[in-house]
Amino acid sequence: MTFAQSFYAKLSALFLLLILGLGVILATLGVQAAGRYADEVEQKLNRTLAQDLAPQFQPLTRDSIHHAALRAQIRDLTGINRRIEIYLLGGEGRIKAAFAEPGEALARAAVDTGPIRRFLEGGDLPILGDDPLHPNQQKPFSVAPITISGQSGCYLYIILGSEQYASMARMVGDSYIIRTALIGLGLILLVTAGVGLVLFRRLTQRLRSMLGVVAAFEQGHFSKRMEPGSNDEVGQLARCFNRMADTLGDTMDELRQADRMRRDLVANVSHDLRSPLASIQGYLETLLMKDDALDADERQRYLRTALKNAQRLSNLVRQLFELSKLDAQQVEPHREPFPMAELAQDIVMQYRPQAEAKDITLRADLPEQLASVYADIGLMERVLSNLIDNAVHYTPSGGHVNVSLTRHDGRVRARVRDTGPGIPADDLPHIFERFYRVEKSRDQNRGGAGLGLAIAQKIVVLHGSTLTVESTMGQGTAFAFELPVDPPEDVAR
Numbered sequence: 001m002t003f004a005q006s007f008y009a010k011l012s013a014l015f016l017l018l019i020l021g022l023g024v025i026l027a028t029l030g031v032q033a034a035g036r037y038a039d040e041v042e043q044k045l046n047r048t049l050a051q052d053l054a055p056q057f058q059p060l061t062r063d064s065i066h067h068a069a070l071r072a073q074i075r076d077l078t079g080i081n082r083r084i085e086i087y088l089l090g091g092e093g094r095i096k097a098a099f100a101e102p103g104e105a106l107a108r109a110a111v112d113t114g115p116i117r118r119f120l121e122g123g124d125l126p127i128l129g130d131d132p133l134h135p136n137q138q139k140p141f142s143v144a145p146i147t148i149s150g151q152s153g154c155y156l157y158i159i160l161g162s163e164q165y166a167s168m169a170r171m172v173g174d175s176y177i178i179r180t181a182l183i184g185l186g187l188i189l190l191v192t193a194g195v196g197l198v199l200f201r202r203l204t205q206r207l208r209s210m211l212g213v214v215a216a217f218e219q220g221h222f223s224k225r226m227e228p229g230s231n232d233e234v235g236q237l238a239r240c241f242n243r244m245a246d247t248l249g250d251t252m253d254e255l256r257q258a259d260r261m262r263r264d265l266v267a268n269v270s271h272d273l274r275s276p277l278a279s280i281q282g283y284l285e286t287l288l289m290k291d292d293a294l295d296a297d298e299r300q301r302y303l304r305t306a307l308k309n310a311q312r313l314s315n316l317v318r319q320l321f322e323l324s325k326l327d328a329q330q331v332e333p334h335r336e337p338f339p340m341a342e343l344a345q346d347i348v349m350q351y352r353p354q355a356e357a358k359d360i361t362l363r364a365d366l367p368e369q370l371a372s373v374y375a376d377i378g379l380m381e382r383v384l385s386n387l388i389d390n391a392v393h394y395t396p397s398g399g400h401v402n403v404s405l406t407r408h409d410g411r412v413r414a415r416v417r418d419t420g421p422g423i424p425a426d427d428l429p430h431i432f433e434r435f436y437r438v439e440k441s442r443d444q445n446r447g448g449a450g451l452g453l454a455i456a457q458k459i460v461v462l463h464g465s466t467l468t469v470e471s472t473m474g475q476g477t478a479f480a481f482e483l484p485v486d487p488p489e490d491v492a493r
Contacts, residue, residue, distance in 0.1 A: 011204065015196050023189045027182065040126040042160050043140035047125070049084070050144035050156045057156055061088065061148045065097050074099045084158050087111075087132060088146070091153035095132055107135040116143050116155060131159060206234050210241070222249050276309035276316075283309075320451070333376035333462055337486030340373045340380070340412055341366040344403055347384045351392055359397040362388070365404040372486040373412045379459045380483070383467075384414070386452040387479050391418035394477075412485060417478035423471040431469065432457040 056073065060066045065088065074086050088097040093113040098106055111130035119127050120143065128138035140160045148154040206229065216224045225245060226238035283306040287299065294302070325331050348364040355362035373380075384403070391401045399419040406413045423431060432453050453467075460467040460481045471477040 011200050012197055015200065016193055019189050019193045019196070023185060026185060030181070030185075036126065039128065039140045043126045043142070046084075046140075046142050046158075046160050048142070049160075050142040050158045053086075053158070054144040054146050054156050058146060061146060062150065064149050067097065070097070071099060084160060085133070087157040087159070088148055089113075089116075089155040089157045090148070090151070093155075096148055096154070098132060100133060104133050106132050108132050111157065115141075116157070119143055120145075129157070129159075203234070210234075210238060214241070217245060222252060276313040279309040280306045280313070316451075331379075331459075331462065333379055333459075335374055335376055335463075337372040337374055338377045339370070340414065340483065341370050341405055343377060343381060344384060344405060344414070347381060347388060348403055350385075351388050355392050355401060358392065358395075360392060360395050361400045362392065363400070363402050365402060367405065367407075370405055370407065370412065373483040374486040375463050375483050379462070383456045383459050383481070384416070386456045387416040390452055391416055391420070391477075391479075394418065394420040396420065399476075408482060410485065411482040413480060413482045415478055415480040417476060419476040422473040422475060423469070423477055424473065428469060428471060432467070 057070065060069050060073070086099040087095055089111065090096050092110065093116070094110040095106060095108075100106075108130065111132060115127050115129040115138075119129075119141070126140050129141040129143075131137040131139045142158045142160060144156050145152075146154050146156045210226055213224045213226050222245065225242050228235035228238040228242075283302045287294070287302055291299075344366060345364055348362055352362050388401065388403065395401055395418045401416070401418045404415045404417070406415070456479075457467045463483060465481050465483060467479060467481045469477065469479050
């Protein structure tokens, strides 16, 4: 970006133009005010001049105008005061005689009598009248009634600023007083312009610094931040940018995490789908190729294995579909009051044969008097089933799985505890992530698909609670969550 294109150059040019215009306006107004003040002073000092001279001129104009005598008398007067021009006017303002500088020709035959009447009526000064020598100029004057050639209502009209005086005024304009005033005005404007340019420089320097941060941010340096420096609009803009950058950074982190989860999801789903499909395909191909050579027991064993993998595949697809609906917030819980103790007892009874087959003691500690909970019974059955199935699966032979319900701070607390191997501390923050397994191998016989706890957590969150976990290596793991009673106490209040 060239200097002419920069914001500082444009701002400086506009500011200097305004300063220059202001200086011209102030100088013009000052000169005009000085001239008007000079006119006012001149007219006030000589307001009665025409009235004082009228008695001397009256004998020479009463019967007729004695031009020679008047010129001699006026010559004596102008020798004393060379700043006046004398005219004799008729009642309508027509010039009857003029006694101005030699060789000066009249530019008008009459003058406007309006200013003359205002002057005689005592109007506020200065009152400027027509200058007979210049058609477009007005000057301060003094006037008095006089009789001319036997005609009353005429005027002795004296211009106080003669042509020679106008030249003197121009000379005064070059005097040291006016020069000093103009120099002072110029210095003031220069200092103002200099201070303004410095301030603009500092302002645009902050903007250039912000531009550098934005450019770096555009190039992918998302850690760049602006220095607010102050609490003005520029500082607030910097703070807004920093907050926006923080938000964008968090969003980028979430996108990176989502992309990583997407890749993991594709990899895990591909593996978990490919394994049972390959097994089903392999056993079915074996049945087709060796159908005549297989006895009934082998055929049944192959079919049972294929069916088991088909069920595993169906369960995985069902879990994925269920999790996708929860992610898309397409599941709306149908809350109703129901006895949580009965639901827990029914689920424990369903899993007791599976637990007994592994020599695991599955027990339910349920109080006799427990308030009903206010939740979706179908979703809560899914949560308890996932937790109990997970506990039974990871608890070794001879272990215990305990399901308990208690009243806690006006809510019902459900807890599933096992005596399994426990979960390492490094794995605890991730166990609710989809497809995350403490057992890192993808052997389905040693662990599930890693979706059960993710589904349970989302359902519990959907009910305004959180699924918590406590685990000690070698002693076991406990999952717990809470539900509101029926009716919810916050609603009842």
